[in-house]
Amino acid sequence: MYDVVIVGAGVSGCAIARELARYDCSVCVVEREEDVCCGTSKANSAIVHAGFDADPGSLMAKLNVEGNRLMYEWAKELNFAVLPIGSLVVCVSEADMAGLEMLYKRGVMNGVPDLRIIDRKELLELEPNVSDTAVAALWAPTGGIVDPFGLTVALAENAAANGVEFRFNAPVSDVRRIDGGFEVVAGDERIAARAVVNAAGVYADELHNCFAGLAGAPDAGQDIPTVSAEPLRIVPRKGEYYLLDTTAGQHVRHTVFMLPTSMGKGVLVSPTVHGNLIVGPTAKDVESKEATNTTAQGLAEVVSKCSLTVKDVPLREVITTFAGLRAHQEKHDFVIGEMEGAPGLFDCAAIESPGLTSAPAIGVMVSGMVARRLQLSHKPEGAFDPTRPGVVNLMATSFDEWDQLCRENPQYGNIICRCCRVSEAQIVDAIHRKPQATSLDAIKRRTSATMGRCQGGFCTPKIMEIIERELGVSADQITKRGPGSELVVGTNKDRITQPAASLKGGEEL
Amino acid sequence: MSKVMEHHGVVIVGGGPAGLAAAIAAYEAGQHDVLVLERDVQLGGILNQCIHNGFGLHTFKEELTGPEYAARFIQKAQELDIACRLGTMVLDISPERVVTTVSAADGIRTIAADAVVLAMGCRERPRGALATPGYRPAGVYSAGTAQRLVNIEGQMPGREVVILGSGDIGLIMARRMTLEGAHVVCVAEVMPYSGGLKRNIVQCLDDFGIPLLLSHTVVDVEGKDRVEAVSIAEVDERMRPIPGTEVRYPCDTLMLSVGLLPENELSRAAGVELSPVTRGPIVDQSLQTSIPGVFACGNVLHVHDLVDFVSQEAAEAGAQAAHFSMAKDAQDGAAERGVPVVATDGVRYTVPSFVDPQKMADKLTVRFRVANEYCDRYVSVYYDDERVQHRKKRVMAPGEMEQVVLKREDLLAREGLAQITVKLEEE
Numbered sequence: 006m007y008d009v010v011i012v013g014a015g016v017s018g019c020a021i022a023r024e025l026a027r028y029d030c031s032v033c034v035v036e037r038e039e040d041v042c043c044g045t046s047k048a049n050s051a052i053v054h055a056g057f058d059a060d061p062g063s064l065m066a067k068l069n070v071e072g073n074r075l076m077y078e079w080a081k082e083l084n085f086a087v088l089p090i091g092s093l094v095v096c097v098s099e100a101d102m103a104g105l106e107m108l109y110k111r112g113v114m115n116g117v118p119d120l121r122i123i124d125r126k127e128l129l130e131l132e133p134n135v136s137d138t139a140v141a142a143l144w145a146p147t148g149g150i151v152d153p154f155g156l157t158v159a160l161a162e163n164a165a166a167n168g169v170e171f172r173f174n175a176p177v178s179d180v181r182r183i184d185g186g187f188e189v190v191a192g193d194e195r196i197a198a199r200a201v202v203n204a205a206g207v208y209a210d211e212l213h214n215c216f217a218g219l220a221g222a223p224d225a226g227q228d229i230p231t232v233s234a235e236p237l238r239i240v241p242r243k244g245e246y247y248l249l250d251t252t253a254g255q256h257v258r259h260t261v262f263m264l265p266t267s268m269g270k271g272v273l274v275s276p277t278v279h280g281n282l283i284v285g286p287t288a289k290d291v292e293s294k295e296a297t298n299t300t301a302q303g304l305a306e307v308v309s310k311c312s313l314t315v316k317d318v319p320l321r322e323v324i325t326t327f328a329g330l331r332a333h334q335e336k337h338d339f340v341i342g343e344m345e346g347a348p349g350l351f352d353c354a355a356i357e358s359p360g361l362t363s364a365p366a367i368g369v370m371v372s373g374m375v376a377r378r379l380q381l382s383h384k385p386e387g388a389f390d391p392t393r394p395g396v397v398n399l400m401a402t403s404f405d406e407w408d409q410l411c412r413e414n415p416q417y418g419n420i421i422c423r424c425c426r427v428s429e430a431q432i433v434d435a436i437h438r439k440p441q442a443t444s445l446d447a448i449k450r451r452t453s454a455t456m457g458r459c460q461g462g463f464c465t466p467k468i469m470e471i472i473e474r475e476l477g478v479s480a481d482q483i484t485k486r487g488p489g490s491e492l493v494v495g496t497n498k499d500r501i502t503q504p505a506a507s508l509k510g511g512e513e514l
Numbered sequence: 515m516s517k518v519m520e521h522h523g524v525v526i527v528g529g530g531p532a533g534l535a536a537a538i539a540a541y542e543a544g545q546h547d548v549l550v551l552e553r554d555v556q557l558g559g560i561l562n563q564c565i566h567n568g569f570g571l572h573t574f575k576e577e578l579t580g581p582e583y584a585a586r587f588i589q590k591a592q593e594l595d596i597a598c599r600l601g602t603m604v605l606d607i608s609p610e611r612v613v614t615t616v617s618a619a620d621g622i623r624t625i626a627a628d629a630v631v632l633a634m635g636c637r638e639r640p641r642g643a644l645a646t647p648g649y650r651p652a653g654v655y656s657a658g659t660a661q662r663l664v665n666i667e668g669q670m671p672g673r674e675v676v677i678l679g680s681g682d683i684g685l686i687m688a689r690r691m692t693l694e695g696a697h698v699v700c701v702a703e704v705m706p707y708s709g710g711l712k713r714n715i716v717q718c719l720d721d722f723g724i725p726l727l728l729s730h731t732v733v734d735v736e737g738k739d740r741v742e743a744v745s746i747a748e749v750d751e752r753m754r755p756i757p758g759t760e761v762r763y764p765c766d767t768l769m770l771s772v773g774l775l776p777e778n779e780l781s782r783a784a785g786v787e788l789s790p791v792t793r794g795p796i797v798d799q800s801l802q803t804s805i806p807g808v809f810a811c812g813n814v815l816h817v818h819d820l821v822d823f824v825s826q827e828a829a830e831a832g833a834q835a836a837h838f839s840m841a842k843d844a845q846d847g848a849a850e851r852g853v854p855v856v857a858t859d860g861v862r863y864t865v866p867s868f869v870d871p872q873k874m875a876d877k878l879t880v881r882f883r884v885a886n887e888y889c890d891r892y893v894s895v896y897y898d899d900e901r902v903q904h905r906k907k908r909v910m911a912p913g914e915m916e917q918v919v920l921k922r923e924d925l926l927a928r929e930g931l932a933q934i935t936v937k938l939e940e941e
Contacts (some may be wrong), residue, residue, distance in 0.1 A: 147703065149773035247645065295738055298649045301755070322879075325642030327650065404605070404614060404622045411621030420553065420603045445652075455796040459641035462656045466663055480669050485652035489739035492652050493669040499672070 007031045007170075009041040009375055010189045011199035012177050012212055015046040016153065017356050018204035019160035020368030021375075026167035028372070029379035029388045033198070034161075034169060035191040035209075037176035040447040041440060042157035046361065047450065048297065048329025049244070049276055050286060051153045052260055053077075054359040055092055055145035056121060057112025064339045066115040067507055068363035068370065073117075075365035076156075079332035083163055084395025086278040091150030092148025093131065097138040101266050108143055108264065119146045138315045146371040148260055152278045153361055154450035155396075158420045160368070163393040165439040172196075173440070174487060177205070180215050185469075186209065186349060187219075187276055200349040200375050207294040207332045209354035210239040213340070220346035229374050230342035232352045234307025236342060239355060242333040245303035246326060247311075250458050251280040253322040256315070263314045272307055274315040278451055279425070280400070284311045284318060290333070299326045324458050331357040341367065343374060353376060396434065399426045421471070422464040424457020432468060436475045444478060445469075446486040465492070472479040521546035521626045522597075524840040527604045527664075527780065528633035530559020532588035532812025535825040536631045536832030541594045541825050545836035548624065554605040557591070558584030559635055560658065560789055561821065563665045566686055574823035583821060594839050607632075608786040609805050629807045631831050631853035632781055632795065636813040638683070639773040646678075648884070649734030657771040658682040664690055672767025676744050677701040678732045680708040680715070682819070682913070685769020689718035691769075698722070699763050701745050702730040708913050709773070709913045711819055721904040733760060735768060735905070744768050763886040774817045784808065791863040792816040798852055798866050800834040801827065809835045816881070819915045823881065827865075853931050860885050860938035862912075869934060871925035878920045879887050883937060884910045891922050893918060896935040904939070 007023055011018045015034035025032050038044070053076050059065035080087040096105040103303045105122060112120045121144045128135055128142045149438070165171060175191035182188075186199040203212040213236075220234040249256075251490075254276050263271025272285050289304045304326055334340060334355035344350045353371050356363070375381070383389075399407060410417040416430035435442040435451040442448045445455065447466060455461030455468070469492060472483050484490045523545040524747040526533045529552030556562065561569070564580025571577060574586065591598065602617040613625045638656040655663075655671050661683060663669045666794060671897045673696050677684045680703040688698045701719060706729050708715055719726050727746065733755045734745040743764045747755040778786070786795045787804035794815040795803040802809050811831035812824045852870030857863045864882045888910045895903035895918050903918060910916060925931060 051552055057560055094904065248642075297738070298735075299645075299647045301647045301733065304647060323645050324641055325650075326647075327644045359763065407616065408622035411616065411618070415618035416620075418616050418621055419601065423553070423603065426605075458640075459637045460642045460656075462638050462659050465655075465659055466667060469667075480667065486739065488653040491740065493663060493671055494673055495670045497664060497668045497670060497694045499670065499695065 006199060007033045008198065008379055008381065009106045009200045009202060010035060010196055011202040011204055011320055013204035013206055014041040014161065014171060015044050015204060015206050016042065016157045017158050017353050017362040017367050019164060019201070020364040021202055021204060021353065021371045022164040022169045024162045024368040024372035025375060026164050026169050027383055028376050029380045029384050030379065032164070032169045033172060033196060034164070035172045035175045035177060035196065037174070039173050039444055039484070040442065040450070041161040042154050042450055043486070045329055045332055046153055046157050048327055049153060049273065049358070049361055050273055050283060051150055052092070052273070052275065052362065053087060053089070053149035053151050054362040055112065055120070055148040056115050056117045056359070057108055057143065057145060058359065059115065061111060061114040064341060065359065065363070068339065069359040069364040070116045071077060071361070072363035072366035075369070076149070076151060076362060079365050082391045082395045083159040086152040087149055088278055089147065089149040090259050090276065091146040092146065092262060094143040094264050095128070095135060095139045096141045096260045096264045097136060097313060098266060099140055101264055102141065103139060103141055104266070112145065113141070117147065120144070132159065132257055132259060132261060134263065134315055134317065136312065136314050137350065139314065149360065150260060150275060150278050156361070156364070158451055159393050161440055162438055163391070166393065167389055171440045172179065177212065179260055180212070180219065182219055194289040197418045199379055200351065202351045202353060202371060204353045206356070207239055207241045207330050209332060209352065210237040213237040213352055213354055216344050216347055216350040216352070217352065220344055223345040224348070229377055231345045232340050232342040234347065235346050237334065237354060240290050240333045241296065241330040242357070243289045243296060243303070243328050243330055245328045246283055246285030247300050247304070247307050247317060247320060247323050248325050248327065249282040249284065250322040250324050253282040253319045254280040256282050256319060261314050272310045274311055274318060278333055279456060281324070282317065284320070286329070289332070296413060297328050297330060299328045303328065321467065324460060325492040333357050339363070339367070341370060343378060348378060348420065397431055400426060422452070422454035422457065423466045425453040425458050427452045427454040429471060430470050433475055436472065443472070444484045444486050445492065519612070519624050520627050522549040524549070524629045524631060524835045525625055525627035526550045526631040526633055526832070527607070527613070528552065528559065528635060528814070529554070529557040529598055529600070529637050529801065530633065530812070531561055531584065531587065531821050531824045532635065532814070532828040533559070533631070533633035535828035536585070536633055536811055537596050538587065539832030540592050540631070541596055541835040543833040543836035545839050550591070550596060550598040551602050551604050551613070552598060554598050555601050557588045557598055557600070563662045564686070565665045566690070569821050572820065573825055574908065587825070604780055607808070609785050611807050616831050628837035629695045629809065630801070631835045632717055632808065632810040632814050633812050633828060634777045634814040636774040636776045636782065636817055638770070639775055641768070643688065644772060646732050646735060649738050651735070651737045651739055651741050653737070653741035654735065654913055655769050656766065657681070657687045657769050661687055661690065662771050664694060670694060670696065672696060672741070672765070674699060674765040675767040675769055676732070676746070676763050676765045677769045677771060678773035679703060679770055680710050680726060680937070681771035681773060682710040682714050684769060685714040685718040687769060687771070688724050689722060692722050698724050699765055700725045700746070702727045703733060704729065704731040704749055707911055711913055714910070731755060732768065734910045739891035741766050741768055773811065776814045776817065778814060781810070781814070788865070789863060791893070792865070796867045798868040799870055799878055800832065801831040802838070803867065807838050817855065819913065823915060826879070827881070831926050853925070853934055855880060855934045855936060857882060858935060858937045860888060861936050862892070864936050869920065869925065871922060871931070874922050874925070878922070878924050879917050880920060880936065881915055881917045882911055883915055885912065887911045888938060892939045892941065894937055894939045895920070896937070897924070897931055898933055910938070
């Protein structure tokens with residue numbers, strides 16, 4: 006029996022796993038997809054929010070500001086990419102200045118440091134491509150951008166290095182009570198645990214409602230934060246994005262938000278840590294929790310809205326569009342705590358924006374609650390290694406350093422992804438780290454191979470060859486994103502049993 | 515990194531058809547210190563996966579396959595003992611023509627070149643660049659990627675195929691997939707005409723009964739893991755999908771052949787001036803770019819229709835690079851750009867963009883593409899306001915490259931010539 010099973014290997018689940026690994030306990034993360042970071046964690050704005058948005062006193066406000074601070078600290082020990090470029094909320098009408106001031110006050114109440122309202126002149130100095138209608142902005146120097154894949158993978162790798170186990174392709178269908186704890190039905194497996202953490206993203210309502218079926222009468226007076234056993238409903242709220250080529254990556258220098266007006270909410274325009282420009286998201290509630298498709302209407306909305314705050318966004322430099330689903334909940338606050346009347350069952354639900362930023366703080370909070378419930382003690386001094394070896398980024402490596410890498414491992418001299426400058430060595434490294442990257446998308450998230458302007462046109466066959474060799478699989482077993490997404494379906498002519506009639510010599514077609 | 519910098523007369527970036535022809539021509543022009551840098555593990559570039567025939571009709575007066583066509587040039591380069599460094603990717607070219615490379619064998623190396631020939635070729639426009647709505651499953655391939663999987667790896671990317679875009683690779687792949695046992699449902703083309711060669715429409719679609727849907731595009735991709743279906747709609751004259759015309763085609767593969775883009779990352783980083791129309795370098799009569807001693811040819815300069823023309827153009831670039839590398843005094847001169855060649859009235863661009871009558875050869879081929887499908891139009895050349903060429907063409911289409919030839923003596927005879935214009939005229 007594990008001490009803890011965490012359902013969901015998104016950024017929240019991985020952060021909780023990593024923080025629980027500080028304690029003397031056994032932890033297993035179960036994930037329905039083939040890899041970490043496959044849901045909301047992979048398809049979002051990749052912003053480190055400063056923390057002025059959430060209502061003062063809310064869990065969101067507290068965890069955002071705390072998560073922001075921890076993000077920059079953790080980036081050092083876990084070696085993921087984060088850039089504190091600062092964010093601007095641009096006000097495009099004098100009539101809305103009161104709204105900007107309210108946002109400023111809210112930020113101050115939330116404890117966001119160094120917030121300031123700047124006038125158009127100063128705004129133009131910071132952001133020359135801001136729209137002609139911009140009158141002022143809220144400047145938050147603690148805002149930033151992060152590699153959401155790098156963050157989640159780093160948390161998972163550090164958790165794994167400290168003893169946490171991962172099970173992939175294991176969708177949880179039920180949780181039952183057993184002696185001394187719970188049984189989690191995950192795919193074909195039944196996994197026993199003393200405590201279960203629900204970090205199931207857009208599916209967290211289903212698991213919450215399953216937990217609720219196991220709840221008895223609430224105990225009074227416990228010191229662990231609780232969540233109600235009332236039914237929870239998560240609404241997938243779709244956000245669609247444009248991702249532009251690195252040639253457009255300098256179009257803005259900061260994350261540029263639009264101050265919501267009576268005309269509606271704008272979209273953000275921001276550089277990414279990979280050097281691209283991201284534009285989006287829309288916000289539309291959808292029925293399906295799998296509806297990560299982009300739509301003509303959604304993409305058109307991104308196009309029309311981005312010009313409200315930033316002029317001449319070079320949208321023709323688009324290299325891909327994508328959509329993510331926020332785990333939205335009516336009350337618009339995180340649902341984190343032990344379920345009333347069900348000691349040992351924990352919710353980490355409704356983690357929508359600023360969930361990515363909050364993830365480190367969520368990890369600390371939830372692991373603390375679980376540790377208290379299970380009376381876990383910290384591992385002895387030195388038994389937990391908080392550091393995780395970084396991955397090589399040849400885009401940020403000098404030629405001298407790169408030459409040295411080639412001397413140590415010639416595979417660094419074999420470029421596989423020409424657009425993002427990814428070598429064979431980095432791909433091999435990604436495949437053999439724990440948890441392993443075994444699919445094209447898993448390798449993309451770890452190395453950025455296929456993420457560039459050719460979108461895998463040249464490197465896909467080469468990466469397939471490396472996967473075949475390193476994992477000893479055949480080409481038709483290689484997937485884009487797990488079972489069902491095989492990249493090839495067979496070999497040439499394998500379905501031809503007799504010569505096609507149309508190929509008879511001399512026949513008129 | 516070695517302390518003493520390696521040095522060569524002509525360094526050629528790319529060992530595909532353009533690079534090979536340039537290398538051979540440079541050698542034959544007298545520069546025997548030629549180095550070809552190729553990132554793949556073999557020479558020949560994209561020709562290696564073009565196993566269909568139809569190559570070399572102009573150059574060799576026979577129909578060769580891509581690998582056969584490449585082999586002729588590879589063999590020639592070997593006979594001349596031209597140095598070719600494989601598995602070597604160029605990372606940087608400085609305006610002073612210092613080339614930085616990386617390879618597994620040598621790590622990082624820097625090479626000083628008297629002249630550089632850019633021959634990096636082009637890449638395919640991916641699905642993402644179209645912002646086509648829908649899911650992003652496995653089974654969406656650019657046609658060239660699928661071609662590599664099928665022709666080099668022997669792997670079938672899918673069984674039921676819809677092709678978006680009627681570029682030549684897409685047309686060729688329609689036939690290839692059919693021959694390998696897949697079913698090609700249709701080819702949808704957003705334009706009212708195909709972007710490919712007429713002969714490929716006939717031989718790759720018509721001969722196999724594959725429908726070509728002009729003025730149609732893909733408006734939705736279904737399937738979260740693997741493609742399950744695509745929806746295709748008719749578009750209006752502004753290429754916007756017409757609501758209500760959507761037809762859903764169940765399939766497991768969407769293949770794209772929606773345009774080729776010259777791969778000029780290195781050129782741009784070096785400071786080479788690029789044309790917004792071709793997305794390739796702006797060159798003069800010697801195929802020299804805005805950086806003296808840096809020449810360009812093949813698909814990195816502008817996307818060609820036939821490899822024969824790539825070879826011809828590259829031979830010119832290689833010879834010019836050789837001359838430059840051997841005439842040391844020429845290197846310091848600021849590049850004088852000559853008379854501008856202006857493309858207008860249905861002519862999208864010309865290569866070259868400038869002609870210096872003093873420095874040009876006796877005859878200069880100016881290549882261009884037209885902007886639309888035209889019937890019975892005249893290709894006209896003007897020297898300033900005087901029309902000097904007027905040639906009727908039955909049919910012209912954007913998929914096929916056109917050319918005019920300028921004579922040096924004609925240009926020299928016109929002192930003070932300010933502009934050469936190439937355009938289409940109705941009469």
